[in-house]
Amino acid sequence: DQQVKQNSPSLSVQEGRISILNCDYTNSMFDYFLWYKKYPAEGPTFLISISSIKDKNEDGRFTVFLNKSAKHLSLHIVPSQPGDSAVYFCAATTSGTYKYIFGTGTRLKVLA
Amino acid sequence: DTGVSQNPRHKITKRGQNVTFRCDPISEHNRLYWYRQTLGQGPEFLTYFQNEAQLEKSRLLSDRFSAERPKGSFSTLEIQRTEQGDSAMYLCASRSTVNTEAFFGQGTRLTVV
Numbered sequence: 376d377q378q379v380k381q382n383s384p385s386l387s388v389q390e391g392r393i394s395i396l397n398c399d400y401t402n403s404m405f406d407y408f409l410w411y412k413k414y415p416a417e418g419p420t421f422l423i424s425i426s427s428i429k430d431k432n433e434d435g436r437f438t439v440f441l442n443k444s445a446k447h448l449s450l451h452i453v454p455s456q457p458g459d460s461a462v463y464f465c466a467a468t469t470s471g472t473y474k475y476i477f478g479t480g481t482r483l484k485v486l487a
Numbered sequence: 488d489t490g491v492s493q494n495p496r497h498k499i500t501k502r503g504q505n506v507t508f509r510c511d512p513i514s515e516h517n518r519l520y521w522y523r524q525t526l527g528q529g530p531e532f533l534t535y536f537q538n539e540a541q542l543e544k545s546r547l548l549s550d551r552f553s554a555e556r557p558k559g560s561f562s563t564l565e566i567q568r569t570e571q572g573d574s575a576m577y578l579c580a581s582r583s584t585v586n587t588e589a590f591f592g593q594g595t596r597l598t599v600v
Binding site for chain 2: 379381407409413416417418419420421424464466467472473474475476477478479480
């Protein structure tokens with residue numbers, strides 16, 4: 376039972392354009408969502424998060440949008456840079472359980 | 488460097504041997520997690536500590552796996568009688584009481600031959 380789904384295994388974007396990574400979840404009890412970036416042979420690095428009481432959170436080039444009714448969130452990166460090329464994981468958690476449920480990741484390639 | 492530290496980075500072992508990994512969390516973080524990641528998958532939750540107490544253990548974790556955090560600081564993850572299916576990246580993460588985001592170490596890549 377995959378509670379957090381990232382249906383696009385890969386995405387290619389031109390440098391300077393917008394990258395949009397999508398994530399869907401099934402458990403309505405999730406109330407906090409996070410995005411992590413992972414380079415090969417390294418651990419995941421925290422990027423940005425959003426609470427279920429918000430529908431948008433912005434941090435520099437990164438914006439996360441949450442649509443609770445659709446159980447969908449997305450990460451927007453603009454402008455995309457070659458250094459953004461990595462695997463991006465969406466994660467969800469419920470207050471009180473503390474553990475994260477991760478999606479399978481989307482590999483982003485930003486073309487120079 | 489004050490990030491999460493994991494040792495060793497790589498471990499190759501023969502099937503049937505025992506292995507132990509160590510995680511040193513960020514010093515002020517009282518919450519510590521172990522995750523496992525296999526190729527093409529996201530990290531999968533294994534277990535969670537708050538200080539020295541192990542509060543949750545995944546049902547997917549067999550009895551061959553055990554984790555400790557004896558003084559609420561570093562943690563160890565032991566796998567007994569390793570099997571080829573145990574080959575994976577083992578990730579440790581820590582977080583503080585205040586923040587919800589966890590910070591991950593670089594992982595220990597285990598290969599069972």
